[in-house]
Amino acid sequence: MWTSKAWRIKEMLRWVRKATSMRGAQWRLTNFINIAMELVADIGLLKPVRKALKTVKTHRDAILARWASGLNNARIEAPGGIFQAAKCRARGYRNDDTFISMIYLLAARVQNLLKST
Incomplete structure (x- = not known):
């Protein structure tokens, strides 16, 4: 059950990366963070996932800059x-x-x- 939630979060992040515009990426990233936080809110075993989601939330603007610049590493x-x-x-x-x-x-x-x- 918890593995399926972690897999769903991973697939949602993949969905965010497929956004074609900045506006779409903003909407998808906000949706991703909200839904993923709900999925792992009360599961102690997924604490590392919760920590990673907080990191994504903290660096949201830098993540979205990828769509503005078009550059990658x-x-x-x-x-x-x-x-x-x-x-x-x-x-x-x-x-x-x-x-x-x-x-x-x-x-x-x-x-x-x-x-x-």
């Missing part, structure tokens, strides 16, 4: 994934140059490597 997160992959592949090497080389090999486009030879 994908360009910042992408290199992090490349670094993690390089770290896994370069495991056991003690040389920093090897790690850096692995990052270059993973991040470079094959077409660019072929043109340079």
Whole structure:
């Protein structure tokens, strides 16, 4: 029963993210916070969810700024994934140059490597 409530909250948050306009996002986010708080109001096991909802409520304006700016953090997160992959592949090497080389090999486009030879 509580798992289904947590799942419903997650799906509602996904619904908020699909808003196409700022006004729609404001309405969806307000709806999301109100309904989600009602769902977890008296359940002690979902206290972390309640804390997360309070954080969403606190940072509401910053969350809505995403629709105003149209920017996201994908360009910042992408290199992090490349670094993690390089770290896994370069495991056991003690040389920093090897790690850096692995990052270059993973991040470079094959077409660019072929043109340079």
